Amino acid sequence: MIHTLKEAPADAEIISHQLMIRSGMIQRIAAGIYAFMPLGVRVMRKIEAIVRGEMNRAGALEALMPMVQPAGLWRISQRLARYGPELLRFKDRHARDFVLGPTHEEVVTEIARAEIRSYRQLPLILYQIQSKFRDEIRPRFGVMRAREFVMKDAYSFDRDAAGLARTYQRIFDAYQRIFTRLGLNFRAVAADNGAIGGSGSHEFHVIAETGEAAIAYCPASGYAANVEAAPAPALLDMRAPPRQALVKAATPGKTACREVAPYLSIPVERTVKSLVLAVEKKEKVEDGPEIWLLLLRGDHSLNEVKAGNAPQLSGYRFASEREIREWFGAPPGYLGPLGAREPVRILADCTVARMSDFVVGANEEGFHWTGVNWGRDLPEPETADLRDVVEGDLSPDGKGRLSICRGIEVGHIFQLGTRYSDIMGAHYLDDAGVAQPLAMGCYGIGITRLLGAAIEQNFDARGILWPAAIAPFEAVLCPMGYHRSEAVRHAADRLYATLTERGADVMLDDRNERAGVMFADWELIGIPHRLVISERGLKENTVEYQGRDDACPTSLTPEQAVAHIVGARNS
Template sequence: MRASRFFISTLKEAPSDAEIVSHKLMMRAGMIKRLGSGIYTYMPMGLRVIRKVENIIREEMNRAGAVELLMPVVQPAELWQETGRWDKMGPELMRVKDRHGRDYAIQPTSEEVITDVVRTEIKSYRQLPINFYHIQTKFRDERRPRFGLMRGREFTMKDAYSFDRDVEGMQKSYKIMYDAYVAIFNRFGLQFRAVAADNGAIGGSGSHEFHVIADTGEDALVYSPESDYAANMEAAEAVALTPTRGAATQPLVKTPTPGKAKCEHVAELLGLPLAQTVKSIVLAVDKEGAETEIWLLLLRGDHELNEVKVNKVPGLSTFRFATESEIMEFFGTKPGYLGPIGTKKPIKVVADRTVANMNDFVCGANEEDFHYTGANWGRDLPDPVVADLRNVVAGDPSPDGKGALSIQRGIEVGHVFQLGTRYSEDMKATYLDETGKPQLMQMGCYGIGVTRILGAAIEQNFDEKGIIWPASIAPFEVVLCPMGYDRSEAVKAETDKLYDALLAAGVDVVLDDRGERPGAMFADWELIGVPHRVVIGDRGLKDGKLEYQGRRDTAATAVPVAEMTAFVKARIAA
């Protein structure tokens, strides 16, 4: 590719609405152009990166035995109504009507459509297993689109769907896709981590997220450096920090704590460790035709509630936080002094695993300006329901018993799910087994945010000059920067010769023949992030040398003219 025949549009400054590094650099490098809130045009430079990402995904999906098709962006509401997601998805699902008043969804994902395809096409166990995938535009009506391609409304996604005869087959298909994802992200050249995750709105029985490691990541990833344990913070298991409950050694005392409504302030006033206090969180569960249930969740004072885990406590799948009037009605005091002892009305108490093993702890006395000290289970209040309710913290024991947990930030770019019969049951997707009896198909689904990969890759790979693309997904692998291409016959001849040699060797090379000054030319390509640069100038040619510099290199390397093609190929391979 010659730069004079391509479209290059760089900016010295990012637009004011660009918030994070990847958004700023993609706008400055001319890779995307904003059309509307969360909607972008992929400019030629950015589209080259997208196509390379897609090609890697496509090659690995095909290698794993998945079959490509293409499902529509606009989908009939009836399919979504069959699974109940027409109502459950909420405002993120864009709903439209055609001229006849019929309802349609602008797809955020395609579980319903692929299940409809399979239930009409797959009849016999002999046709299973099967795995279909497509790379298609998606739309989610985000309340607050931000961060460029990281959280836009329109985006490109690869989603795949496997169908199997039984759970064992589904788990085998899941493992094949998991391994394919590892291969994909390794080929991207990105540092990543696969972690156990919550299934969320997709449903199903088990899942893993794939995260690109970046300090700016939205997600906290929990892992043990001494084992294979890894999970998203939402799904990371928090073990009890004391294995057994100690005996009571203090009397229960109602202690004045004037104006101290937070555990930190109570601990400071009493001269106690924060870890000896217990915080109270009040939830409500509305019951149709019955009174609202009030629940009290107890966490150690230095721990934080994990709402995803709370959803999994039996009876709390539809919880909401209690109102102040409900708290006054059941506890008789305002928040800050609440506790499980002596409530005004009966409540349901759930203690985090660590709290359930605490003794002589401090909790609210359900009276303003007072807390109980020396509270103990069994003696002062009945044993609670016990559940894992909290976020883990760095240094917690790993749930597998191997080492202590560490936490790093990540950007979710892929997710694999074991769906089971979540969709096949609702949509009656069955096959006939060996005996001729209908059986529900077992499903898995597997997504990669194609356009989100760009933002994640940049968040992991940039410096003060601009983007640093891994060679496998860079818009170009190599840029040739001739000094005076339009003025020096020697420079032009050697540049053209090297350009042709690199093209013949299969290298994705761009020749900058725009006639720009060296400083402006170098700044453009450092901003765009091409990983390898060769400079051709009269001074070097007199010594029989060209200059090579990798995007991360601090200085150029002189390379003999005749050796440059082989040198560049070796650097790309490395």
């Protein structure tokens, strides 16, 4: 069943979405919900087979858990309210609360609570390949950010942190093998755990210019981390003594550091930007939020994940313009720590805390202070790592400088510890007969997301360039005049049978189409090998072979063609 399109729909924003629609791999049913057509399913099944094989090799046991989950389990884990509107909630006919599972930590912990009794049953790893549902507010990019998707998720149970670390490394190694076998250029990076909880995690990214994630890596050492998780230490070894007087300078209409710096004839690295956050108080909510002024160097960006991980900023939000004017008496763009109204609290990035003679807003429209110094003009600040790393920063391992690339997250592994087992009562009896919480890990791979990521990394002007391991077919036979020429039909059928017997995954295109249409379709779909059978070639005992990324075809005997395709498959 082949149905291709010359043009992609207008809402297909990225190349993978466009090519999956055009090649007939997916069909949109509703926003963020797609039917996978036969060609798309073939790719998915090949990905699943590789994932399943390596998970089994790592000692994991396959299970299948329900997509529909009792909301009560999520109440026990305290995630029902915290997860937010992405968690689709509903009631059954008996008015009982349920959710459509975006993930399965709660269900698998309940299973472990019922099944695991003794340390003798540990370690245990369960995995499944199953549909998930997350009610994305803005589903986009086709399968890359769909509401319904297929995922491999695994969960491990160990006696303690040491056992968890060993299991974690085993799955990490399995993931390295999976993405290598898939034929993808990928990178494993240290990451933030986010809403799932626990401590210690790695993301696996397919490297692609269209990737949403920024990855910091050191070519000299192999260090890699998501920019959200990469430490950004102070860029100054020590603070220089003050050399300038404190001066209030007019900066009419200059609100951004990149505008203020040239106006004052100074490098932007001498400026400090001010960001205002509000943290709602858990006690005395009626008194209003606690206001924080965050200070970063003018050319740096706030890392919102790091800010959220700072204990004093837990649950923060950006202050409204009304709140900013109320607390600072000035509009955004002219804010600074000098003369800030009490009890505004100051939190400076590590680099800012070592700066001297810097420039900040004067809390007065049209003015900035120059020559500002800690100790002399401002009290010593609270400090934290608040910024994104940038190209050229020293690698956290001290072995080189950082580079930045883009990546598409396709896998994430977490050391959960006892985050779920503690709260849900999943315990085992140790060798002394004492109840202990299970040490847990979880390990996800986006199966359907991998289709999009592979295309984002492998395409050209004609269509998809699938890695051979996951192409819907390894080879396609294109007979010229299959329904008109008995010789062509018999030769094509014979070649198809030979390739199939030799283990090749081959498609015989018996459509009554012109050569140009056939070739364009299969180049769009991305089949690695193409064999053209024609009456003229048969007279010379040859077929025309062309690899998907070859510039020109080559004449081969049928035997040579079979050997080439089978050899490529086994190489």
